[in-house]
Amino acid sequence: MSDPDYQEDQFGQVRMVGRISLWFTLVALAGLLAIMVSTWLAFSGLSDSFSLLAMNAENLPWLMLAGGSSLCIATGWVTVRVCLYSSFRLAGPLHRFCCSIEDSILGRADVNNRTRRFDYLRDQSRQLQAAFSAMDAHNRGLAARLQTLLAELESGQASVALVEVSLKQLKSVECRVQVTSRSKSHRHSTEEVG
Amino acid sequence: MNQVETDKVMPLGSCWQRKTQLIDLKLQLPLIIAVVALEVVILGGATFYLYLQFEQIFSDSAIATDVPQPSLLSMFLKELGTVMLTMSITNTVLLLLIHKLWLLRIQRVLQQMSVRLRRIEMLDLSPLADVVDERSHPVLGLLDTWRLAECQRQEQLQQTLSGLPESFSRFAEADKQKLLSQLRRCQKILS
Numbered sequence: 139m140s141d142p143d144y145q146e147d148q149f150g151q152v153r154m155v156g157r158i159s160l161w162f163t164l165v166a167l168a169g170l171l172a173i174m175v176s177t178w179l180a181f182s183g184l185s186d187s188f189s190l191l192a193m194n195a196e197n198l199p200w201l202m203l204a205g206g207s208s209l210c211i212a213t214g215w216v217t218v219r220v221c222l223y224s225s226f227r228l229a230g231p232l233h234r235f236c237c238s239i240e241d242s243i244l245g246r247a248d249v250n251n252r253t254r255r256f257d258y259l260r261d262q263s264r265q266l267q268a269a270f271s272a273m274d275a276h277n278r279g280l281a282a283r284l285q286t287l288l289a290e291l292e293s294g295q296a297s298v299a300l301v302e303v304s305l306k307q308l309k310s311v312e313c314r315v316q317v318t319s320r321s322k323s324h325r326h327s328t329e330e331v332g
Numbered sequence: 333m334n335q336v337e338t339d340k341v342m343p344l345g346s347c348w349q350r351k352t353q354l355i356d357l358k359l360q361l362p363l364i365i366a367v368v369a370l371e372v373v374i375l376g377g378a379t380f381y382l383y384l385q386f387e388q389i390f391s392d393s394a395i396a397t398d399v400p401q402p403s404l405l406s407m408f409l410k411e412l413g414t415v416m417l418t419m420s421i422t423n424t425v426l427l428l429l430i431h432k433l434w435l436l437r438i439q440r441v442l443q444q445m446s447v448r449l450r451r452i453e454m455l456d457l458s459p460l461a462d463v464v465d466e467r468s469h470p471v472l473g474l475l476d477t478w479r480l481a482e483c484q485r486q487e488q489l490q491q492t493l494s495g496l497p498e499s500f501s502r503f504a505e506a507d508k509q510k511l512l513s514q515l516r517r518c519q520k521i522l523s
Contacts, residue, residue, distance in 0.1 A: 206379030229356035269452035
């Protein structure tokens with residue numbers, strides 16, 4: 139997590155905080171200024187009469203409620219937009235990783251690098267590709283050996299020695315894949331010996 | 333003909349229709365909810381505080397009716413300035429805190445993903461006993477599904493291959509046919 143890309147990610151995210159903060163301040167400033175000016179205008183226009191002033195003061199909660207609600211809605215909307223546009227470079231690649239893995243599970247396509255130029259998580263994308271490529275290379279290698287052995291057997295040209303060597307090679311290749319935990323396999327082998 | 337097909341795929345003017353699509357709700361939704369809730373609470377609190385202050389100014393000026401208008405405006409501005417400053421500082425600090433928590437969550441997901449990928453790269457499909465299985469993101473769940481499917485396939489292969497003889501005392505036609513069928517079975521598993 140200390141690679142340059144990750145540092146850049148961090149910077150990008152802090153920029154998001156700054157952006158939200160700035161928008162929030164601007165919207166709040168505009169809204170509260172509007173409330174203040176409207177309140178002040180109403181107050182100054184009615185300040186001659188004490189009774190009218192009292193009536194205006196009664197309106198203050200409603201004025202503040204209306205102003206505050208519209209401010210909250212406006213800020214909420216701006217915040218959602220900023221959050222979405224600031225997080226899509228992180229959410230996008232993760233979503234595409236999901237699509238790639240899903241495709242691979244369904245056997246539709248190989249896992250490939252689907253990150254865009256300015257996306258984050260490019261290292262993780264490479265790692266995903268490398269991991270799936272390693273497994274794919276293993277399977278392809280095994281399939282090629284199997285194909286060769288089958289062809290030799292079907293043609294009837296394979297000698298017993300050649301078949302034995304090929305089978306040993308096949309088994310040793312497949313043994314590279316670890317399907318059970320080491321402790322479990324160790325326990326099994328110990329039990330077998332016992 | 334080509335034009336008609338193109339129009340079917342992309343209607344005229346569709347390039348101008350931009351739509352926001354939430355592609356990763358699991359990741360984005362907590363951030364959006366937390367930040368919007370924070371902003372609304374801060375703004376609501378600030379508006380309520382301003383209301384109390386304005387009411388105070390109203391009642392003060394109702395008692396002292398000879399208060400000149402410019403001083404009222406300056407009082408309003410002073411209150412507004414104080415509220416804005418406090419609100420902005422609080423907002424930035426809390427946003428940084430939320431952002432930190434969000435990053436921690438993402439780091440945890442990425443860390444878990446990295447562990448899984450490293451093991452796949454080493455062809456290790458064994459169960460993840462040493463890793464805390466935290467399904468905090470669909471990518472981890474999908475990776476586990478893939479790992480499980482691949483593990484089952486490799487187990488089947490290993491079982492079939494281990495059933496094959498190491499050596500042949502004689503290589504009769506029956507042995508050959510049996511071997512061929514088992515190898516074809518392996519091929520089928522791999523395909």
